[in-house]
Each structure stands twice: as structure tokens, then as C-alpha cells.
Amino acid sequence: QDAIDRKEKRSETFKTAVHGLETDTPALKAEELGRRAPQWVRDNLVTMCMRCREPFNAITRRRHHCRACGYVVCARCSDYKAELQYDGNRPNRVCQECFIFLTGHTVLEDREGKHKGILEKGAAEVSSRSLLCSSLQLLDKNGKGSTRGWFVIPQDDPLVLYIYAAPQDVRAHTSIPLLGYQVRDMPQSESRHLFQLVQSRQVFTFVADTEELKQRWMKAMARSAAGITEEEEEEEDADE
Numbered sequence: 001q002d003a004i005d006r007k008e009k010r011s012e013t014f015k016t017a018v019h020g021l022e023t024d025t026p027a028l029k030a031e032e033l034g035r036r037a038p039q040w041v042r043d044n045l046v047t048m049c050m051r052c053r054e055p056f057n058a059i060t061r062r063r064h065h066c067r068a069c070g071y072v073v074c075a076r077c078s079d080y081k082a083e084l085q086y087d088g089n090r091p092n093r094v095c096q097e098c099f100i101f102l103t104g105h106t107v108l109e110d111r112e113g114k115h116k117g118i119l120e121k122g123a124a125e126v127s128s129r130s131l132l133c134s135s136l137q138l139l140d141k142n143g144k145g146s147t148r149g150w151f152v153i154p155q156d157d158p159l160v161l162y163i164y165a166a167p168q169d170v171r172a173h174t175s176i177p178l179l180g181y182q183v184r185d186m187p188q189s190e191s192r193h194l195f196q197l198v199q200s201r202q203v204f205t206f207v208a209d210t211e212e213l214k215q216r217w218m219k220a221m222a223r224s225a226a227g228i229t230e231e232e233e234e235e236e237d238a239d240e
Contacts, residue, residue: 034084034102038070049074051095059138059147059163059174068098075174123164123172129155132220137207138163146207149173153220158229161221176204178224185218197221 041050043063048055050071056063064078065071067087073095080099081091094102127133133152140146150164152172159179162172176197186194186205193214197204208214 030101033068033098034082035086037086038066038068040065040070041072043072046072049077051077051097058141062174064093066095066098067092068094068102071095076171121171123150123152123167123169126152126154126162126172127167131155131158131224132216134213134217135167135209136217139205139207141203151206151217153178153224159224159227161224178221179227181221181225183218183222183225197225 046056046063049061051073054061054074056074061074063072064075066073066078067084068082078093078095080094080096082094082099082102083089084092084094084102099105127150131153133150135148136151137146137148150167150169152162152164153160154162159177161176161178163174163176164172178197181197181199184196184198186196188194188211193208193211195206195208195214195218197206206217208217
């Protein structure tokens with residue numbers, strides 16, 4: 001019953017957001033898409049993606065805005081780029097529906113044969129060519145809850161941390177650009193091996209299963225945060 005109540009609440013939130021878009025913030029007409037800047041739906045009006053209706057959360061499904069229609073959508077539903085006339089025909093993030101309308105391209109079929117972003121690659125494929133990969137826990141901001149996942153720093157994208165729910169997943173849930181972060185050690189707490197990524201007010205707290213694994217991750221993240229790649233390290237060793 002609790003699950004039913006939550007689902008109904010989310011559905012009502014979605015309907016409210018759509019109603020607000022249709023009344024307070026009128027949607028653009030089809031012929032205006034890309035030609036006129038949309039009025040964005042406010043983040044606090046929705047708890048789920050306005051395209052696929054999957055609920056948002058702070059870690060694995062974050063909010064994005066389609067630059068063509070103004071809808072609040074998840075990363076998967078806005079993983080497209082289209083040139084927008086109102087922005088000098090520069091490529092902008094758009095949702096799938098707007099991408100199809102603006103470009104006339106068929107989704108997935110046109111993209112499957114081309115280079116796939118690492119977010120779309122399977123964890124096993126990326127892990128086989130990684131600088132470091134293992135299971136870690138990512139603590140909530142309040143430190144009370146945590147999300148266990150499969151974390152990977154790929155060789156072909158060594159400045160980004162990719163997070164999968166499981167080693168067999170076919171798509172990463174999210175990614176964290178590591179460049180510019182500071183890696184902070186934390187004292188052991190209740191047999192938990194803690195460390196953090198810190199940049200300004202953004203803090204990610206991780207829990208490793210062992211102290212040895214923690215040290216390996218701290219070293220790998222520190223190198224990525226400093227912009228050091230495997231290739232650069234090899235060149236430095238050769239010079240020496």
C-alpha cells in the first residue's frame with residue numbers, strides 16, 4: 001500500500017508539472033521549437049522525468065532541462081544534441097522527442113553504428129580496459145544511507161569516474177568529472193574505510209571494503225584530479 005501511495009503521489013506531481021507547463025508556462029508550438037527559447041519547468045515542480053517518468057534522485061538520476069521544449073528530464077532522455085536557431089545554431093542538450101523533431105533522425109538506429117559514449121557501454125567492457133575498477137559505497141549527504149555500486153575509471157576517459165549499479169550493467173548510472181577535485185583521507189569509522197572527493201561545496205564520501213583498496217582509489221582519483229593520465233606518466237618515465 002505504501003508503494004501504491006508513493007506511485008500515486010509521483011503521478012500527481014507529474015500531472016501538476018504538466019498542467020503548470022500548459023497554463024502558467026505555455027509550451028512552445030511545434031513550429032517554434034529551436035527557434036525560440038523555452039520557459040523552463042521549475043525543478044521543484046517535478047519528482048520524475050517528464051519523458052520516461054522515472055523518479056529523480058541525487059545520485060543515479062539527476063535533473064536536466066531540454067533546451068528546446070524546457071521539460072525537466074533525466075540524463076538518459078536528454079542524451080541528445082541538436083542545433084537550436086535561437087542559440088546561433090549551436091548544439092544544445094535536448095530530449096529525445098525534440099531531437100527527432102528537429103533533426104529528423106531515427107533515435108538509436110542512427111547512433112548504434114557510431115561511437116558510443118562510455119555511459120552507454122557495458123560495465124564489463126569498460127572494466128576490462130580500466131585504470132581501476134571495484135565495488136564501492138557512496139554515502140548520502142547526511143552520511144546515514146549509502147549506495148553500493150561498481151565504480152570505474154576507464155583508460156580511454158581517465159579523468160572521469162563512472163558509476164554502475166552492478167558489474168554487469170549495460171549503462172552507467174552517472175559520472176563524476178574528477179579534474180579539480182581534492183582527495184581527502186578520513187579516519188576509520190566503525191571498521192569502515194572512508195575517503196572523500198571535495199571541490200568547493202561539492203563533497204562525495206566513499207567507503208572501500210579494505211584499507212588497501214581505499215589507498216588504491218585515493219591514488220587513482222588524485223592522479224585523475226590532477227589531470228595525470230597513464231600516457232603522460234609513461235612519457236615522464238621514458239624521459240627519466
